[in-house]
Amino acid sequence: MSDKQTNILPVSAPSPSGRAGVGKKSSFIQGEITSEFIGNSIAKHQSKTTIGAHNIFLGQVRADVIEGKTVAAIEYTAYEEMAEQSFYEIREAAFAKFDLTCLHIYHSLGLVKTGEICLFVFVSAPRRKVVYEALEFLVEAIKEKAPVFGKEIFEDESYTWKKNT
């Protein structure tokens, strides 16, 4: 391990509710993120009664048409160890910047068909204004910093590599 680089490991410092175990549990989900999973995540917050506002971003796989061919699915791969580290750092930056109660990031790996959800970002705070800003900050940071790659698979099974725009 290089001494010039920082590898932040989760420590057992006192953490606000919703942050326990941050950095240990995976942000990756195999395949699509289902509406059941999203619904259950919302339900789990009913016991956290200091929360007054949630905001949710859902990324959905779009049927782009590229050179006359229609995308049928995206197959996601990632440099998983580095991506988990990126998610952890993005989470820490968001907690430092915004007054949040908790936040969650989930990203798909493997095949996600068009119309299915591949990214689920969920922020909660006592008051509403902060959740709009925090969510945009998080989604933009994830797109910029997480080493996740998408193979856009066409209906005829040929493919191209997706680039974020």
Added chain:
Amino acid sequence: MKIALKYFGLLADITNKKEEFFLLEESTIAVSLLKSKVENTYQELKNTNYAIAVNQAMASLDYIVKDQDVVAFLPPFAGG
């Protein structure tokens, strides 16, 4: 020195592998020089846009790679 190279996405298609080990006579090597060596092996990389991470952190061209480091070749990110 011995370093591990990892390739992702389009770059794994070009090299036709996900990981390999490189044995070099040097005891350290700058990222820029390592790039030229790898691009000599896989010519198609020369026309490809990619970034490099060393031990899971983004690395600039003048970063010095050492024995046992893990060097990842990363195409443009496409999360979300």
